[in-house]
Amino acid sequence: MTALATVPVKLLPGTSTLYRDYANGADSPVHARLGSFRFGSEAWQRALASAPLLDAALVERVVAQNEALGARSELLERARGLAKGDGRVVVTGQQPGVAGGPLLSLYKAATAVALARELEARAGVPCVPIFWLGSDDDDFAEIRELNLMSSSLEVVSVSLDASVHAPGRRVGDIDGTAVARAWDAVAPFIARSDTVADASTWMREGDLGRIAARVLVAMTDGNLLVIDARERHLREAGRATLLEFFDREDEIRARVRAESEALVAEGYHAQIEMGSDSGLFLTVDGVRRRIPQDARAAARAAFERDIASISPGVVARTLLQDAVLQPAAVVLGPAEIAYRAQLTPVFDLLGIAAPVVFPRLAATFAPPAVKDAVERCGVSADLLATDPPAWVTRTMDALTRDDVAQHAKSFQERFREIADTFLKVATTRLDERVTEKLVRRVDDVAQRVRVVAEGAVEQDALAGASQWPWLAQAAQLFARDGEAQERFMSALVPYTFHGARARQMVDEESAAHVASALDGTVMHRVYSR
Numbered sequence: 001m002t003a004l005a006t007v008p009v010k011l012l013p014g015t016s017t018l019y020r021d022y023a024n025g026a027d028s029p030v031h032a033r034l035g036s037f038r039f040g041s042e043a044w045q046r047a048l049a050s051a052p053l054l055d056a057a058l059v060e061r062v063v064a065q066n067e068a069l070g071a072r073s074e075l076l077e078r079a080r081g082l083a084k085g086d087g088r089v090v091v092t093g094q095q096p097g098v099a100g101g102p103l104l105s106l107y108k109a110a111t112a113v114a115l116a117r118e119l120e121a122r123a124g125v126p127c128v129p130i131f132w133l134g135s136d137d138d139d140f141a142e143i144r145e146l147n148l149m150s151s152s153l154e155v156v157s158v159s160l161d162a163s164v165h166a167p168g169r170r171v172g173d174i175d176g177t178a179v180a181r182a183w184d185a186v187a188p189f190i191a192r193s194d195t196v197a198d199a200s201t202w203m204r205e206g207d208l209g210r211i212a213a214r215v216l217v218a219m220t221d222g223n224l225l226v227i228d229a230r231e232r233h234l235r236e237a238g239r240a241t242l243l244e245f246f247d248r249e250d251e252i253r254a255r256v257r258a259e260s261e262a263l264v265a266e267g268y269h270a271q272i273e274m275g276s277d278s279g280l281f282l283t284v285d286g287v288r289r290r291i292p293q294d295a296r297a298a299a300r301a302a303f304e305r306d307i308a309s310i311s312p313g314v315v316a317r318t319l320l321q322d323a324v325l326q327p328a329a330v331v332l333g334p335a336e337i338a339y340r341a342q343l344t345p346v347f348d349l350l351g352i353a354a355p356v357v358f359p360r361l362a363a364t365f366a367p368p369a370v371k372d373a374v375e376r377c378g379v380s381a382d383l384l385a386t387d388p389p390a391w392v393t394r395t396m397d398a399l400t401r402d403d404v405a406q407h408a409k410s411f412q413e414r415f416r417e418i419a420d421t422f423l424k425v426a427t428t429r430l431d432e433r434v435t436e437k438l439v440r441r442v443d444d445v446a447q448r449v450r451v452v453a454e455g456a457v458e459q460d461a462l463a464g465a466s467q468w469p470w471l472a473q474a475a476q477l478f479a480r481d482g483e484a485q486e487r488f489m490s491a492l493v494p495y496t497f498h499g500a501r502a503r504q505m506v507d508e509e510s511a512a513h514v515a516s517a518l519d520g521t522v523m524h525r526v527y528s529r
Contacts, residue, residue, distance in 0.1 A: 002505045003512065004366060004374055004381035006523040011386050012362075014482060018268040018341065019334035023359055025520035029266045033344040034337070034357045037329075039122060039518040043356045044328075048123050051085045052326030055237035059083040062130075062227055069214055072222040078126045079225055088125055090116045091321060092331035092360065093132030095139065096172055096212030098146040098160060098182055099199065099492050100219065104333060106491035107361040109216055110510035111331045113223045115358060118514050119328065127328070129224050131216055132321055135172020135209035136229040136311050138288045140165040143208075146182050148490050149477060149497075151191040153369060153470035158185045168287040170311075172209030172230055179211050180204050193499035199492060219491065221503050227325075229317070232308040234324060239307045241323040244350060245316050246280055246300060253279075255345040256315070263341060271338035272314060281311040318343060322352050329356040361513040363525040364478060364485050367497050371528035373468060381526045385484070388475035395471060396458075408453035415449045498529050505529045 009015055009023040021028040025038060035043025060083070063076050081087045092108040094101055112129035119127045137143075144160040164178040165171065183203040190196060195218075202214045213226040227234065235242065245252065253274045260270035278291035282299050288311050291299045302309050312320050318340070322330070332340065340357050347354045364385045366374065374381045377398035383391035419442050427435045478485045494502040509527050516523060 002508055002527045002529055003525050004371060004528055005385075005526040007382045007385050007526065009362075009522055009524060011382075012484075012524055013386065014484070016269060016334060016338065018263070018338050021268075022337055022341075022357075023522040025522065029263075030268070030337075030341055033341045035354070036520075037356055037358045037517060038520040041356075047328040047353075047356045048088065048119075048125070051087060051125070052082065052089060053085040054082040054089075054325065055233070056083040058231075058233040058237045058324070061231065061233045062225060065213075065228070065231075066217065066225045069217040069226065070222050071217055071225055075128065075223060075225065079128050081126060082128060086126060088116075088119060088123075088127045088328040089325050090119070090127060090129045090329050090331065090358075091132060091325055091327040091355075092129075093134060093321070095134040095137045095143050096209050097143045097490075098179055098208070099203065099490050100212050100215030101143070101491055103363075103365065103486040103489050103491050103493060104360070105216070106219055106494075106506065107363055107486060107510070108331050108333070109220050109224050110506045111358070111361045111514060113220055114507065114510040114514040115329060115331060117511070118518065122518075130325060130327075131224055131226045132229060132325075133172070133209060133213055133216075133226050134229050134317070135212075136170050136283075136288070137172075138168050138170060140171055143171050145488070146186060146490055147488050148186055148190050149367060149493050150189040152189075153367060153474065153477060154189075155476050155480075156186045156189045158182045166287075168289060170209075170230060170283075170286065170288065172207060172212075172228065173286065174208040176204060176206050176208065176211055179208055190496045193496055195492070195495035195499045195502070199495075215491070219495065219503065219506075221500075234320070235307045235310055238320045238324040241320055241350065241352070242280065242307065242310050242312070242316065243303060245312075245319060246278065246296075246303065248349070249279060251349060252315070252346050255349060256342055259342050259345055268341070269338065270342060271335055272342060274315060279313045279315045281313065283309050283311045314339065315343060315346070319346065319350060319352055322347070322355060323350075326353065327355045329358045331358050331360050333360050333362075359517060359522050361510050361525070362486065362522075363509055363513075363527055365489070365494050366526060366528040367477075368528065369468060369470065370474065370477070373471065384478050384526050385524050388478040391478075392471060392475050408456055412446075412450055412453050416446060419446060501529065 010020050018030055022030045035041060059079060063079050067076055078087055090112045092112040094105045094108060109131050116127040116129040145157060147155055147157045150156045160178050160182055164174050180203045187200060203211055205211055205214050209228050209230065213228060216226055217224055256274055263270055280291060281288040282291055282302060337357055366384055373395055377395045379391055379394045379398055423439060423442060480488050494506060498505060509525050513525060
């Protein structure tokens, strides 16, 4: 096992009460809505009771696309069985990011693969992991950054130029040459590996959606299927669901609002708020357009003519995904679990079977040099996830020689003792004003002594850390502006340091996470190789 530490969810900064309650596995109002992810629960029994019968045209299309992406032949064969009602589906997803997106995308994909394997072992049925790639989204700010760790352990960042995207355009359509330029800008600074060499080729394969799909399939060694949300067959297979959603939006909005109020009353939060316009978008000439109330009739007619002109928002996308793919389980992050809790009554309203909601792997990657520092200095690796600056400080402290620290302390104490004796003698014949002035001057000298002593300790620590010149700035590798590493670092980071061997490392962590979660325990994992 590659884990350096496991951290209880409740100790992670920034986690919501709702997610903590759900991840803890005990009964709570959240579990009453979503069911339990512990294997053998009523939610699992219901989800595994019947096999989905997926749209044959969609299955054929997905198999063909993933064969071209490099998916394994045995996985493609299991996928073909979904059109015959033979097997189960585990779904996860995220928007396409530069070079595959952030680490959380990798963790979602790896969790889906590991959960599919475990379900096959425990339930004895074929299981297919699928990644829903949100290429039809238009949130450019969300996906434009690429952040990697350099070979010298510094954060190297680049962003897609604003000129490559226009408001309302699907992010998946961004020209691949822009992605290649971003990759070429940072590639010289990162560790060389076989995966880095492959990535230089992947970044030139079509548009952003295609590139992200290629990277995700490669990082999971062909054990994952990707469905691009731009795919026309998805909308055609989900036509009835999409039109019913549009026609019943007032009811849906009312139920979401009521459930949101109930969550807040229970001490939780409402993750999403449905606006006054439609939860669906109308795509015209490649541009995603909102549908105000006075344009609903025209939009409804457009959808009837061409269902592929619909682009779902977050609520409709969730319902479309589960109606079309009928997953036994969905692998989600904390925010997604929160809005699933809001949508529980909408599933009932539209008659869509709710899958098991399974928490994704949450993890922090420690590059080899950091692992070396953890092992040599003995500072707990859990701080890399909970308080990176504290880990840096304590590691620096551990590098300070005891004799230097002791002599520095003795130096200050001895000066204070001599200064106090001096003042006691010198002030016996001085008036109050002169005494106060003398005391201030001695205190100033004492302050300088303290600075000199602490500076000597700090310099000794820096000398001890000369082998690790990155140490003083290491906190930025694990947290940035309150964001955990998995949210801003690229999914390629473990592969830049370990190449194809990173697959085994991530597989081990996701398998351990899945086994633990199925037994009712969710932990954040700090890992290395």
